[in-house]
Amino acid sequence: MTGEAEFRVRVAETETVAEGIRRLRLVPLGRSALPLFSGGAHVVLTMQDDGRVLRNPYSLMGSPFDASSYQISVLRTADSRGGSIYVHNKLRDGSELSISAPVNLFPIDRRARRHLLIAGGIGVTPFMAMMEQLEREELPFELHYCMRSKTGGAYWSWLRDIYGRRVNTYFDDLQQKLPLRRLVENQPLGTHLYVCGPSGMIDWVLNEARDAGWPEENLHFERFSAPPAGAPFTVELAKSRCTLNVEPTQSILEAIEAAGLVAPCLCRGGACGQCESGIVSCDGTIEHNDHFLTDAEKASGGKIMICVSRLKNAGGRIVLDL
Amino acid sequence: MLSTGIISRPVYPGLAADLKARHNLFIIEGEGAAAVLDLAAKTPAGFFERSTLLYCPAGSAGKDYEKQLEGLKPKALWTFPTPATVMFRLKGVLQTATMGTRLYITGTEPFIGLALKEALEAGIDHKSLITEHRGSAKRRVQCVHCKGFTENVVTNPVTCNHCGLNLLVRDHYSRRLGAFQGVCIDAEVPGEAPAPEEIFR
Numbered sequence: 001m002t003g004e005a006e007f008r009v010r011v012a013e014t015e016t017v018a019e020g021i022r023r024l025r026l027v028p029l030g031r032s033a034l035p036l037f038s039g040g041a042h043v044v045l046t047m048q049d050d051g052r053v054l055r056n057p058y059s060l061m062g063s064p065f066d067a068s069s070y071q072i073s074v075l076r077t078a079d080s081r082g083g084s085i086y087v088h089n090k091l092r093d094g095s096e097l098s099i100s101a102p103v104n105l106f107p108i109d110r111r112a113r114r115h116l117l118i119a120g121g122i123g124v125t126p127f128m129a130m131m132e133q134l135e136r137e138e139l140p141f142e143l144h145y146c147m148r149s150k151t152g153g154a155y156w157s158w159l160r161d162i163y164g165r166r167v168n169t170y171f172d173d174l175q176q177k178l179p180l181r182r183l184v185e186n187q188p189l190g191t192h193l194y195v196c197g198p199s200g201m202i203d204w205v206l207n208e209a210r211d212a213g214w215p216e217e218n219l220h221f222e223r224f225s226a227p228p229a230g231a232p233f234t235v236e237l238a239k240s241r242c243t244l245n246v247e248p249t250q251s252i253l254e255a256i257e258a259a260g261l262v263a264p265c266l267c268r269g270g271a272c273g274q275c276e277s278g279i280v281s282c283d284g285t286i287e288h289n290d291h292f293l294t295d296a297e298k299a300s301g302g303k304i305m306i307c308v309s310r311l312k313n314a315g316g317r318i319v320l321d322l
Numbered sequence: 323m324l325s326t327g328i329i330s331r332p333v334y335p336g337l338a339a340d341l342k343a344r345h346n347l348f349i350i351e352g353e354g355a356a357a358v359l360d361l362a363a364k365t366p367a368g369f370f371e372r373s374t375l376l377y378c379p380a381g382s383a384g385k386d387y388e389k390q391l392e393g394l395k396p397k398a399l400w401t402f403p404t405p406a407t408v409m410f411r412l413k414g415v416l417q418t419a420t421m422g423t424r425l426y427i428t429g430t431e432p433f434i435g436l437a438l439k440e441a442l443e444a445g446i447d448h449k450s451l452i453t454e455h456r457g458s459a460k461r462r463v464q465c466v467h468c469k470g471f472t473e474n475v476v477t478n479p480v481t482c483n484h485c486g487l488n489l490l491v492r493d494h495y496s497r498r499l500g501a502f503q504g505v506c507i508d509a510e511v512p513g514e515a516p517a518p519e520e521i522f523r
Contacts, residue, residue, distance in 0.1 A: 113445035185344070189419040190445020213343040213422030215450035 006046070007034060011095045012069060018154040020076040021122060022088050025062075025069050029096060033067035039130030040106035040194075040222070043070065044268055046098040047086050053257065056083035057224050057269050059126040059196075060102060064133050070099070073154060075122040081226055081249050105272050106196070106222035108133065113190030115141035116183070118205050120197020121148070124155060126222060127196065131163060142166045144183065146197070149173040180205060184212040194220045224269030227251035227307060228289055231314035237261070237322045238280050252306040256322070263306060263322060270308035277306050277320045284316025328493040334434065334455040337361040339369055343424035346373035348396075349412055349437045351405060351429025352380040353457035355387035358428065362394050370394040376411055378402045380429070381457065405433050409440055416444040428454040432462035432473065435500030448497055459522040463491050464501040471501060477518035479507045488515040491522075 013025035028034050037060055047054040062071035074087040091097070106126055108115065115134060117127045124145055134141045143163070147153025149171055159167045170176040184193070193214065195205040202221050209219055229249045236243045237256070246255040253275060256263045266274035270290030279286075279302055288298045290305035297303055304320070311318055337357050340346070346369070350358055355377060362370065373396045379388060391399055402408045425446065427437045434453055441451055461475045470484025478491045482504065489504030496503065508515040 111442075111445055111447070185420070185422060187421040189416055189421055189423055191421050192445075209421075211342060213340065213345075213424060215424070215447070217447035217450045218421065 037102035039133040041102040041104035061125040112192035123197030280319040331493040344422035351433040352382040354428030
């Protein structure tokens with residue numbers, strides 16, 4: 001994260017909480033407490049892997065009222081660019097790493113009369129912090145949590161014990177399906193819906209809610225895209241007067257950082273809009289992978305989100321106003 | 323004199339049908355009925371079957387809009403003698419309404435402000451309300467000094483009904499209060515205020 005505080009932390013506890021999901025507890029190094037955060041916030045982990053720097057955002061799942069440590073859960077992903085594999089294979093109790101200050105792009109809307117939380121798989125993590133907060137503030141909520149199986153899903157049993165009937169679980173392998181249509185059609189006016197999970201599930205939930213007449217103002221979602229791999233190309237920074245190669249598994253932002261330069265960014269997942277960059281010229285086709293620019297902005301070709309978007313053509317060249 | 327360019331000044335883009343809404347709730351005052359009738363000319367069949375109309379004829383009582391609104395064959399049409407009675411019913415309706423209900427508010431600005439306030443209290447974002455200003459441009463004004471409200475203000479400056487100060491009616495608007503802010507215009511030399519002009523006709 002640019003121009004903002006980074007903190008050194010130590011891994012104080014690791015636990016495999018479900019198939020392929022690892023929980024980490026991070027404690028501060030050289031200070032007594034970490035900044036407090038609000039439910040829905042994330043931090044960016046900086047990982048040094050054999051000379052390569054990886055930065056990935058992870059939602060904070062612990063209590064927002066506990067500044068002594070942060071907790072995150074990481075799913076090992078098959079198409080991982082290395083971040084989740086690094087967390088699973090290389091981090092041990094006692095490992096040290098850097099994290100950004102917490103940022104919340106997925107906050108609770110306090111004007112709501114009721115909060116409907118819908119999670120898919122590892123997408124449950126921001127809701128765990130949110131529920132702590134909602135519970136303390138005595139705000140009405142319910143969680144609907146979809147998982148592949150009882151062994152593949154994390155924390156569901158624990159959450160059911162704490163929150164009782166406000167936690168509803170659905171397991172794919174038991175053919176249990178989220179009754180989404182019924183759910184979105186029967187919420188009291190003033191309900192806000194929050195969804196976090198796989199991209200396809202987020203689209204499904206948002207579209208069903210829109211079809212049931214929900215206004216955009218009541219719909220909240222968070223999706224972090226890992227920067228997709230692609231063809232190598234060249235990026236020229238007009239203001240910095242330098243030309244860089246973007247490798248197949250690198251994002252433009254990562255290429256800039258690898259060259260020792262600093263570019264504005266925040267979420268590193270195409271969601272927040274911080275890294276929006278002007279395009280001076282472009283020899284190639286842009287693959288927009290963000291969720292921030294409008295379709296019209298993407299079509300006009302004037303802007304690119306450098307954390308996730310890239311050129312399609314190998315050997316293409318893009319000149320940015322950076 | 324209005325100090326233009328104040329961004330809290332509400333804009334009312336006009337009624338447009340939300341065809342995905344499963345229920346439409348119209349809150350209508352006076353000439354706002356004409357806006358609903360105009361909208362009806364553009365909506366597909368079946369739209370008003372999903373619509374409930376809360377109507378206060380107010381200054382347009384003589385114009386027989388009620389019969390025309392009835393002609394749209396809405397799910398329900400309730401007519402009320404005053405804005406206050408509309409708001410009382412609205413509060414009750416909002417309490418039991420479900421998501422998928424879209425609110426439309428049309429009439430004078432003080433009326434829109436009152437209905438909007440009820441909607442906000444029900445947890446509805448003001449950006450999801452569909453509004454159209456029809457009829458008088460009169461304003462509801464809060465005196466920033468004594469906090470009293472003066473209704474049906476058509477002149478600027480205006481005398482506060484409560485404390486008697488001469489108030490410049492600004493474009494500075496409070497959604498929470500549903501009122502424009504009035505600020506003393508002759509604080510330096512009491513009595514030395516421009517003559518009131520009827521500008522909110």
